[in-house]
Structures are given as C-alpha cells and as structure tokens.
Amino acid sequence: MRAIEIVAGALKPTERPLPQTSADQVLIKVAAAGINRPDVLQRKGLYPAPIGASDIPGLEIAGTIVALGANIEHIKLGDSVCALVTGGGYAEYCLAAAALCLPIPQGLSFIQAAAIPETFFTVWSNVFDRAQLLPDETLLIHGGSSGIGTTAIQLAKAFDASVIVTAGSDAKCNACIELGANAAINYKNQDFVEEINHLTGHQGVNVILDMIGGGYFPRNLQCMDYDARLVQIAIQNGAKAEINLLPVMLKRLTITGSTLRARDDAFKAEIAQKLHKNVWPLLATGKIKPIIDSTFALDDAAKAHEFIESSRHIGKIILTV
Numbered sequence: 030m031r032a033i034e035i036v037a038g039a040l041k042p043t044e045r046p047l048p049q050t051s052a053d054q055v056l057i058k059v060a061a062a063g064i065n066r067p068d069v070l071q072r073k074g075l076y077p078a079p080i081g082a083s084d085i086p087g088l089e090i091a092g093t094i095v096a097l098g099a100n101i102e103h104i105k106l107g108d109s110v111c112a113l114v115t116g117g118g119y120a121e122y123c124l125a126a127a128a129l130c131l132p133i134p135q136g137l138s139f140i141q142a143a144a145i146p147e148t149f150f151t152v153w154s155n156v157f158d159r160a161q162l163l164p165d166e167t168l169l170i171h172g173g174s175s176g177i178g179t180t181a182i183q184l185a186k187a188f189d190a191s192v193i194v195t196a197g198s199d200a201k202c203n204a205c206i207e208l209g210a211n212a213a214i215n216y217k218n219q220d221f222v223e224e225i226n227h228l229t230g231h232q233g234v235n236v237i238l239d240m241i242g243g244g245y246f247p248r249n250l251q252c253m254d255y256d257a258r259l260v261q262i263a264i265q266n267g268a269k270a271e272i273n274l275l276p277v278m279l280k281r282l283t284i285t286g287s288t289l290r291a292r293d294d295a296f297k298a299e300i301a302q303k304l305h306k307n308v309w310p311l312l313a314t315g316k317i318k319p320i321i322d323s324t325f326a327l328d329d330a331a332k333a334h335e336f337i338e339s340s341r342h343i344g345k346i347i348l349t350v
Contacts, residue, residue: 087118320344
C-alpha cells in the first residue's frame with residue numbers, strides 16, 4: 030500500500046505491506062485523513078508514537094471497512110466509518126480499534142468525517158468530562174480558529190455555554206464569531222487579560238481550554254472566576270511557566286490537563302459512546318459541523334505540514350487518499 034513515512038524529520042511517500050487485523054481491530058480503506066499538530070511534533074521527533082502503534086503519522090481517518098477481526102460483531106464489511114487511531118492514518122489502509130470506529134454522520138462526506146475524531150474526542154474529554162462545562166458558564170478558548178477551537182466553539186454553544194476566543198488575526202476572529210463565539214480577541218493587538226476582564230465585568234471565565242502554555246499560564250490565572258477550571262491540552266509556547274499560587278488558593282482554581290493519544294482504547298471508547306449519543310445527532314442535523322480549511326493529496330503531506338505550521342488555516346486540514 031501507499032503510505033507516508035517519516036525519514037530524518039521529513040515526510041516521504043513509501044510502499045508498506047497491508048496491515049493485518051488483530052481480533053479487536055478492523056482494516057479501513059482510507060478515503061481521507063486529518064492533519065493535526067501532534068503529527069508535526071512526531072515528524073520533528075518530539076512526540077514519538079506509543080509502543081505498539083504504527084510509525085506512520087495520522088491520528089484520524091474516514092473510509093470503508095474492508096477486513097474484520099475475529100471478535101467484531103457490530104461493524105460490517107463495507108460500512109463507512111470515521112475512526113480515532115494511534116497512528117497509521119497517512120496511508121491507503123489503516124488499522125483501527127473497532128470500539129473507536131463511529132458511523133459517518135448522515136449527510137457528511139469522507140473529508141468532513143475525517144475532520145471529526147481527533148478534535149471532537151479531545152474537546153469532549155477535556156471541556157465536558159474533565160472541566161465539566163455547564164450551561165450558562167463561560168468558556169475561554171485559546172486558538173479559537175484551530176481545528177480544536179472551531180470544534181469547541183460549536184460544542185460549547187450547542188450546550189448553552191458562552192464562548193470567548195483568542196485568535197491571531199481579525200479574519201480569524203470574525204470566523205469564530207460566525208461560528209457562534211460571543212466575543213473574539215485578536216491577541217496580536219489586544220491584551221486578552223484586559224479584554225476578558227472587561228467582557229466579564231472583572232468576574233472572569235469559568236473554564237479555559239489552552240493549547241498555548243508557556244507565558245499564557247500566569248495570564249490565564251488572571252482571567253479566571255472563583256472555582257474556575259483551566260485545562261491544558263498542548264504547549265505550543267513551551268512547557269514551563271512561573272505560577273503565583275495565591276490566586277489558585279483564594280479563588281479555589283482547578284488546574285488540569287491531558288493528552289489523548291497514549292490513553293487506552295477502553296478510555297477512548299467511553300468518549301466515543303458519549304459522542305455518538307450527544308453529538309452525532311447534532312452533526313446529522315447540521316447544527317454543528319467540522320470546519321475544513323483545505324485538502325491536500327496524500328503524496329503532498331509535506332506541503333500540508335508546511336501549511337499547518339504557517340498557522341494560516343481556519344479549521345481542519347485534510348489529506349485525501
């Protein structure tokens with residue numbers, strides 16, 4: 030099969046043997062695969078694949094089931110699915126745990142479906158399960174125009190929360206407002222701490238979803254209401270920050286974080302079930318949708334990585350196979 034492998038920090042087309050299913054896996058003929066920043070980190074040698082995972086990058090796919098493991102009963106040959114995978118997505122065929130395969134929502138294409146798993150699993154797990162965002166609370170999303178951000182905006186609004194985002198241009202801010210954000214702050218020419226305090230009457234937000242880290246951490250503390258929760262899911266600006274513990278104590282703040290790729294299939298399967306119950310009906314009716322910025326052919330994966338690193342995109346970047 031045709032695939033993309035990492036060679037000395039670069040993405041190169043290659044030929045690989047067809048993967049063989051274990052008892053609890055399916056083999057998917059890939060139609061489209063999502064590009065995510067963890068793929069970029071893996072290419073650079075900063076985010077190695079978990080033990081036992083494919084060395085081929087790619088964490089989310091959509092396509093057609095072409096082979097079934099011995100234990101599979103709820104999926105049939107020929108079913109169209111999207112799936113969260115631990116690797117292997119940049120290829121013509123990819124193995125997936127059957128428990129992490131979901132039917133493609135009604136009316137969505139393979140390209141749209143490939144944009145769902147990584148961002149929707151991540152947002153649900155962190156915003157709703159870990160941070161316990163409630164209706165009428167306010168969520169602050171750093172990186173509002175990213176794949177994660179555009180997903181979080183829509184899900185938070187669908188469940189009756191208010192949303193404030195930060196983004197790096199007026200065009201990106203406008204796109205977030207069009208998706209439903211109540212306010213958008215251009216962090217390049219506005220101080221987001223001042224803006225959030227102004228927007229909330231100096232009360233602060235209830236939940237922060239942060240992909241930036243580094244110097245954002247102490248500033249996030251200044252934006253948080255009493256009993257607020259900060260969820261760290263990436264560290265694009267660095268892993269280290271200085272912390273003033275006093276506001277953590279006085280305002281009873283919760284600081285948490287997670288990574289998804291290394292979690293076991295049982296944990297991810299619970300998220301899949303929650304998404305199927307709570308989010309798939311919203312996708313099927315068009316109330317929410319994956320936001321696609323652009324597509325690249327599989328052999329142009331290196332160009333897709335260049336594009337995501339430029340941060341010019343709004344929403345997801347997809348490989349077509």
